[in-house]
Amino acid sequence: MIHFTIHPRKKYKHPVEIKVDNTIIKPLDHTRYLGVIIDKQLNWRRHLDHIETKIAPRIGLLRYLSRTAYEPNSRTMINIFKSIARTIIIYGYPVLLTADRNVWNRIQIIQNKALRAALGLPMYTSVEYIHKISNIPKIKDYATTLLKQSIQTATTNNDITSKKHLQDILEKIL
Known part of the structure; x- marks a missing residue:
């Protein structure tokens, strides 16, 4: 789960919490979907870092x-x-x-x-x-x-x- 935002430090007054089988799912800063790393600001910095790391060798x-x-x-x-x-x-x-x-x-x-x-x-x-x-x-x-x-x-x-x-x-x- 990711809360997308254009404000990197903005805190939500009432953040969404999801509970599945008595396990609380906390929001992430980034996630990987089909090999593309998506971050909460959609600035692609993490994905580009991943590409650079993978391509260096x-x-x-x-x-x-x-x-x-x-x-x-x-x-x-x-x-x-x-x-x-x-x-x-x-x-x-x-x-x-x-x-x-x-x-x-x-x-x-x-x-x-x-x-x-x-x-x-x-x-x-x-x-x-x-x-x-x-x-x-x-x-x-x-x-x-x-x-x-x-x-x-x-x-x-x-x-x-x-x-x-x-x-x-x-x-x-x-």
Whole structure:
């Protein structure tokens, strides 16, 4: 149970208590639902911390592979990036698409680190150059593309409810 609020320190005069089989369920500050960590302020900070923790060893692996390969092939390294890093970064994108710009900036920074590691580039390499040579879109653009593909799939499958919800998200971000 979570009490959602935009005021982090606001205390409720009459907080809701739920009792199930003589056990009181206390409200949490955050919870995990289908792999996405939702906090009571919906600022996604905990979820982003989780992504960074989970992706750090994968970035290390990408860096190791790019350094130890006899002749590192950038195309192969990009495919490895897509399979072991981008899947973690983009997980839960339909919910995150409505997040503010700061959340997406932080996710973009995570992707940039992973791409630099995969391509064996130094940390000072510009973001524009990384995306130009890798042909990888910025993460929010990629998430928007995935959302449009999901809308198309829902249309094809005549899933009116999913299509409506996904289109509502798309309208909010455009």
